Amino acid sequence: MAESVPVRCPACRREHCFTPPTFPCACGAPLTLPVLPxxxxxxxxxxxxxxxxxxVxxxxxxxQDSWxxxxxxxxxxxxxxxPVTPPPGPDCRDAGLGAAAGPGRTPSPTSAVLRPAFHPVTIRTARDAVTAAAQYLKWLGFAGVRQSQDRAISGVDLRGPGIIAQVDPTTHPTGLRAVECLWLHGMGDAALGVFFSLAGYGRDARQRADDLLxxxxxMDLTGTPQPVNDPADDLIRMGPWRPR
Known part of the structure; x- marks a missing residue:
């Protein structure tokens, strides 16, 4: 178990015992974030x-990955x-940027990915909506995207290396709980969670998605996804996470 470190709140000066989170590295070993004592x-x-x-x-x-x-x-x-202890070597300069844009992604806030035109999949059924979302993720640059085998349990429709996605094909705006569940699954898988909806999102769901990035x-019935928040715009502009 990770060792707790004392942390004093700069707002009220209350002291806390904080246990740094531990994540599974790609090698299978547990990786505890090295919070600076x-x-x-x-x-x-x-x-x-x-x-x-x-x-870290x-x-x-x-x-070396980002968490x-x-x-x-x-x-x-x-x-x-x-703050955490920066990694040794020349990559320490990344720490000066504060953070990376996602697991395994090199910070590049000004970069833009050039892509060919996206060819949408017309949506007539719920399955078409999932297919359209998968095609769009592949167009963004995520390789190996496939339909999830545990959809009935997790609610996750699509999975790929470093990416999970949920598709809401209903006629009701996507709610807060669906967004939070996707985020939790993404944290557990160390993957980026992306949401697609045909009917849009409730105000609280959009606010929480902004908070959780x-x-x-x-998506309309032509199967063309449109971004509705800043993280979606960033994903289009910067592309998927790239391993170092």
Whole structure:
């Protein structure tokens, strides 16, 4: 079990014992985020896609990847982000950018991916909607996207390396719970969760997706997804996570 570190809230000065999160590395070893002891936490007032990830090197396989930045919620209502020990070597310069844009992704906020025109799949059935979403993810650059085998249990429709997606083909706006469940599955799989909906999203669902940095897309019956929040725009512009 990871060793707890003391953290003092910069807003109310209350002290907490924080246990750094542990994630499964691609090599199979558990990787605990190396929170800096005695660190000064950053008061989190606004989340951005880049700053929500930190670059960490696995001590077992030496693989360098990016993971969700460790955060702590205080009883006073403040949320703080905790700095981690930067990886050794020349890649330490990445730490100066605050975070990467996702697991295995090199920070490149000004880059833009050039793609051919997207050829949509006309949506007539719920299965067509899933097929259209899969085609769009492949067009974005995610390889190996396939229909999930555990859809009835997890609610996840599509899976691929570093990516999961859910498709809501109903005529009702997608709700808050669906967005939160997708985020939880993405955290468990160390993958980016992307949502596609035919009827759009409720206001609370959109707000939570913005907070959790989940890309949201809406699709019309032509099968052409359109971004509805900043994380979706960033995904179109920057493309999928690339292994280092």
């Amino acid at each position: 005695g660190c000064i936490p950053e008061l989190l007032e606004h989340r951005t896609w880049q700053e929500s990830w930190v670059t 090197r696995c001590p077992s396989c030496d693989r 969700p930045a460790p955060e702590l919620g205080c009883a006073c209502g403040a949320v703080v982000r905790l 989940i890309p949201l897309f809406v």
